[in-house]
Structures are given as structure tokens and as C-alpha cells.
Amino acid sequence: MPDQPSNASSSGRPILRFDNLTLGYDRHPAVHHLQGEIAAGSLLAIVGPNGAGKSTLLKGITGELRPLQGRIELFGVQRRQIAYLTQLTTLDSSFPMVVHDFVAMGLWREIGAFGGLDRARRVRIAAAIDLVGMNGLENRPIGALSGGQLQRAHFARVLLQDAPLVLLDEPYGAIDAASVRDLAALVRYWHGEGRTVISVLHDLEHVRQEYPETLLLAREIVARGDSATVLSEANLLHARRLAEGRSDDAHAPICHADQDAG
Amino acid sequence: MNETLASIPLLSPFIEFSFMRRALAGCLALSLGATPVGVFLMLRRMSLAGDAMSHAILPGAAIGYLIAGLSLPAMTLGGLVAGLAVAVLSGGVARNSVIKEDTSLATFYLISLSAGVLIISLRGSSVDLLHVLFGSVLALDDAALLLLAGFASLSVLVLAIGLRLFVLEGCDPAFLGRISRLGPLAHYGFMVLLVLNLVAGFHALGTLMAVGIMILPAAAARLWVCNVGPLLLIAVSVALLGSFIGLLLSYHADLPAGPAIVLTLGGLYLLSLLVAPLGPLASRWRSGWHFER
Numbered sequence: 001m002p003d004q005p006s007n008a009s010s011s012g013r014p015i016l017r018f019d020n021l022t023l024g025y026d027r028h029p030a031v032h033h034l035q036g037e038i039a040a041g042s043l044l045a046i047v048g049p050n051g052a053g054k055s056t057l058l059k060g061i062t063g064e065l066r067p068l069q070g071r072i073e074l075f076g077v078q079r080r081q082i083a084y085l086t087q088l089t090t091l092d093s094s095f096p097m098v099v100h101d102f103v104a105m106g107l108w109r110e111i112g113a114f115g116g117l118d119r120a121r122r123v124r125i126a127a128a129i130d131l132v133g134m135n136g137l138e139n140r141p142i143g144a145l146s147g148g149q150l151q152r153a154h155f156a157r158v159l160l161q162d163a164p165l166v167l168l169d170e171p172y173g174a175i176d177a178a179s180v181r182d183l184a185a186l187v188r189y190w191h192g193e194g195r196t197v198i199s200v201l202h203d204l205e206h207v208r209q210e211y212p213e214t215l216l217l218a219r220e221i222v223a224r225g226d227s228a229t230v231l232s233e234a235n236l237l238h239a240r241r242l243a244e245g246r247s248d249d250a251h252a253p254i255c256h257a258d259q260d261a262g
Numbered sequence: 263m264n265e266t267l268a269s270i271p272l273l274s275p276f277i278e279f280s281f282m283r284r285a286l287a288g289c290l291a292l293s294l295g296a297t298p299v300g301v302f303l304m305l306r307r308m309s310l311a312g313d314a315m316s317h318a319i320l321p322g323a324a325i326g327y328l329i330a331g332l333s334l335p336a337m338t339l340g341g342l343v344a345g346l347a348v349a350v351l352s353g354g355v356a357r358n359s360v361i362k363e364d365t366s367l368a369t370f371y372l373i374s375l376s377a378g379v380l381i382i383s384l385r386g387s388s389v390d391l392l393h394v395l396f397g398s399v400l401a402l403d404d405a406a407l408l409l410l411a412g413f414a415s416l417s418v419l420v421l422a423i424g425l426r427l428f429v430l431e432g433c434d435p436a437f438l439g440r441i442s443r444l445g446p447l448a449h450y451g452f453m454v455l456l457v458l459n460l461v462a463g464f465h466a467l468g469t470l471m472a473v474g475i476m477i478l479p480a481a482a483a484r485l486w487v488c489n490v491g492p493l494l495l496i497a498v499s500v501a502l503l504g505s506f507i508g509l510l511l512s513y514h515a516d517l518p519a520g521p522a523i524v525l526t527l528g529g530l531y532l533l534s535l536l537v538a539p540l541g542p543l544a545s546r547w548r549s550g551w552h553f554e555r
Binding site: 062064080082084086090091092095096097098101102105108109112113114141143161 | 307424426429432433435440441488489490
């Protein structure tokens with residue numbers, strides 16, 4: 001293993017700790033024996049080849065997937081407070097709903113099933129829509145949005161969730177450059193507010209520019225630390241080999257049943 | 263007063279005959295209770311599941327019939343138990359095996375329907391079988407009307423309280439699951455509402471037609487608007503209008519009432535397909551006009 005996972009944290013106080021964490025499906029591990037902490041306020045990219053277990057790790061953090069072994073500890077944040085933007089939206093975009101109402105769902109933790117939208121909350125909804133550059137589209141049905149617009153709306157919803165921990169799974173998958181630029185600015189803004197943001201990303205150039213810290217994953221932690229250092233050719237090659245099961249790593253052969261392509 | 267009203271041809275059958283008034287009251291209850299449930303059924307892409315569930319209540323109602331004849335409480339109770347059992351069983355099989363939800367539901371409803379018809383034919387006449395399959399909207403007695411009104415009131419209340427929950431469960435269930443513990447409550451609560459309304463519809467329109475007043479008005483309304491609130495209002499209005507016209511048609515042309523109502527609703531749906539802004543024709547006629555779905 002080229003680099004030991006560095007437990008160095010920017011603010012000291014951890015928000016997440018993995019302890020011998022193994023996650024998988026149907027008893028087949030997708031990532032195994034993860035060890036380490038993520039500091040509160042981190043802006044962390046998770047990078048790795050397809051099948052490296054990146055999305056699996058996010059699902060483990062949200063609690064959607066229970067560990068096969070080991071555990072994940074959360075500090076100062078509850079699972080339902082985590083904002084999690086999945087790789088494929090689970091939204092039924094043919095559902096008759098307009099952008100305003102979709103974004104307003106982000107307020108669920110505050111208003112629940114019965115609370116009303118008072119003036120202050122309406123202002124916040126409008127501000128969130130404005131911040132993602134969607135003003136004027138409040139009353140457009142979600143089914144009429146382009147991919148980029150829909151992702152902007154998703155970000156506005158995350159914004160209203162006011163979450164201390166934000167997980168983004170390939171948030172820029174199929175959207176245009178202008179949308180990526182705007183949404184990346186929003187991620188920086190969240191980081192500036194002291195939120196912890198963990199993003200699964202494929203665009204290494206984007207990671208080098210925007211993310212101070214990177215975790216390179218290939219079923220196990222290949223490297224962790226400063227993005228420029230972690231994303232070295234040697235590390236990336238090693239990660240690819242591990243993910244393809246071509247490594248002499250003893251764990252690799254039992255791990256090929258990863259159903260999760262992330 | 264009554265005479266002036268009775269001179270209006272559209273109203274006279276309802277003024278003259280109490281069975282017509284009762285039928286209209288029954289349809290009013292179904293329109294208010296079952297139709298909004300039908301809207302959510304459609305939005306959750308469960309229209310066919312609703313149809314399957316309507317058959318699933320048959321063996322329960324049939325066992326009630328076997329024990330107590332054409333008894334309202336016995337058939338209602340039997341229908342509720344059978345419907346809920348099939349909902350829970352088919353959901354359970356779908357979640358815990360390789361059989362998917364649609365197949366799971368189809369298997370259970372096929373078993374239910376055949377069992378139901380078999381049980382009724384053990385004892386009943388073909389008239390009874392017709393009653394069970396196509397309902398008897400023109401023969402609603404006080405007890406049946408009260409039952410329909412009671413179920414409708416309960417549905418309206420539950421939908422009003424849980425509206426936001428049902429909307430979120432319909433459009434983004436995974437998101438709801440992450441932010442709230444109420445997801446399963448919304449799902450099973452909805453299934454209970456569905457079964458209640460199917461049993462109510464069963465008494466008036468029969469097991470084969472009960473879904474008609476749920477899905478047809480919902481589908482027609484969907485062609486007009488893009489927001490849940492107006493969708494519910496339009497669907498209920500379509501259901502009321504269809505029931506009214508259908509009953510009149512059945513009276514004047516001497517047609518069976520249940521099919522006349524459902525066919526009228528079907529006509530309103532076809533009409534919406536032709537003229538409504540989200541219908542397939544409207545977008546072609548106005549080629550330069552982008553209606554946003």
C-alpha cells in the first residue's frame with residue numbers, strides 16, 4: 001500500500017470515524033477494513049475506479065447500508081440530518097410538481113408533514129432557488145427541466161436541508177460546464193460555512209482545483225490526504241489494479257460481486 | 263318549489279325517484295373518497311395494481327356472502343380482510359424474493375379472483391354473481407349509503423392530514439426514507455385507504471368496475487394540469503360530472519347504471535385526450551407552442 005491513510009484533520013474534531021469498516025451486498029464486501037476519521041468541516045473528494053465502492057461508502061455513511069463488519073461513528077450529526085444527493089435521482093420527474101414545491105421538500109426536517117410555509121420560509125425557498133440560478137423557473141414543472149436545471153434544483157433542496165454533513169455522489173454526471181461552475185461555487189460556499197462536504201467525483205482536474213483533500217478508494221483506502229499528492233500516477237494505477245482484482249491483495253478475489261457501479 | 267325543480271329534465275329523475283337520489287349520493291361519496299385515492303394510485307404508477315387489488319377483495323367478500331348471504335357487514339369485513347391480506351402478502355413477497363411487485367400482485371389477484379367466483383358459485387345464483395361483479399348502484403340502502411359516506415369521510419380526512427406525506431412518497435420515496443421515519447406509514451396507510459375505497463366501490467359498482475371511478479377521472483384530470491392540488495379538484499369534478507351524466511343516461515336509455523357511469527367517465531377521459539392541453543393532439547396542433555409537462 002503506497003500511502004497509509006492519514007488521519008490528519010483540518011479542524012481536529014471528527015464528524016465521522018470508520019472503524020474496521022466493511023460494507024457490501026449479500027455478504028460480498030464492496031469496501032473492506034476502512035480505518036480513519038473525517039474532520040468536521042472537511043471538503044473531501046472520494047475518487048476511485050468503477051466498482052471501487054465509493055457509492056457504497058456513502059450509503060454506509062447515511063445508514064442505508066449496514067456494515068457487514070466494523071462500524072461508522074457519527075459525531076454531532078444524526079443520520080436524518082445528512083443531506084445525500086444520490087448518483088441517479090430517485091425522483092419521479094413525471095410527477096406533477098413545480099420547482100418551488102420540489103425545492104421546498106428540503107425544509108421537511110423543520111416543517112414535517114404538517115407544518116406550514118410561513119413568510120420567512122418562503123423567502124428562504126426563493127433565496128435557495130435564486131442561489132442555484134433558477135429564479136424565474138419556480139413554477140416550471142420538474143418534468144420540463146433539463147438535466148442541468150434538475151441538478152440545480154436538487155442542490156437548492158440540499159441547501160434548504162441545512163445539513164452539517166453533505167454527501168454528493170457524482171453530482172456533475174451529465175450536466176453542462178456552466179452548471180458545474182455554479183454548483184461547484186455552491187459547494188465552496190458550504191465549505192466556507194463550516195459544513196462537511198464529501199463528494200464522489202470522477203473528474204480529477206476538478207478535484208485538484210476544488211478539493212483540498214482526497215480519499216482514493218479501490219475497495220480499500222489506497223491513499224488519503226492532500227489532493228495533489230494522492231492523485232499521483234502511481235496511486236491511480238495501483239487503485240485500478242486493486243479494483244480489477246489483479247492485485248495480489250488477499251481480499252480481492254472475494255470482492256468481485258460489487259453490485260454498485262460507483 | 264319541487265315542481266319547478268322537477269320540470270327541469272336533468273333533475274326530474276332525481277326528484278321523482280329516491281333510488282336515483284341514493285345512487286347519486288353514493289356516487290358523490292365515491293367521487294370524494296375514492297377518486298382522490300385514484301389520483302395517487304395513478305401518480306404512484308399503481309393504476310394496474312389498483313385494478314388487481316379490486317379483484318383481491320373478492321374472495322373475502324365471497325366468504326362473507328357464503329356465511330351470511332348478501333349481507334353488507336359480512337361482505338365488507340370479508341373484503342377488507344382479503345384486500346389487506348393480499349396487499350401485505352404481495353408486498354412481502356416482492357420485498358423478500360426475486361418476484362417483482364407487479365408479478366407478485368398479479369399472482370395473488372388471479373388466485374383471489376378465481377377463488378372468489380368459485381366460492382360464490384358454490385351457493386349463489388347468477389344474479390348474486392352479477393351483483394358482486396358489477397355492483398348495484400341503483401339499490402343502495404341506508405346501511406350501504408352510510409358505509410360509503412363513512413369510508414369517504416375517513417379518506418378525505420386521512421388524505422387531508424397526510425397530503426404532503428403522500429405527495430413526497432409518490433414523487434421521491436427514497437428521499438422521504440432518508441429524511442423521515444414516516445415512509446412505511448405513508449405506504450401502508452395508502453394501501454389501507456385503497457382497500458377501504460375499493461370495498462366502498464365494490465358495493466356500488468362491483469369488483470370489476472370499482473377502479474373505474476378511481477382511475478378514469480384521475481387520468482382525465484392529469485391531461486389538464488401539472489400540479490397535485492388542481493389535479494385532485496379536477497379529478498373529483500370529473501367523477502361527479504361522470505356519475506351524474508351516467509345515471510341520467512342509465513335512466514333515460516334504460517342502461518345498467520354501473521357500466522353507464524364508468525363508460526361516461528371513459529368518455530370524459532377520451533374527450534380530454536382530444537382537447538386537453540397535455541393530450542397527444544394539443545401539442546401537435548400548436549406546433550410552435552411549448553407546453554411544459
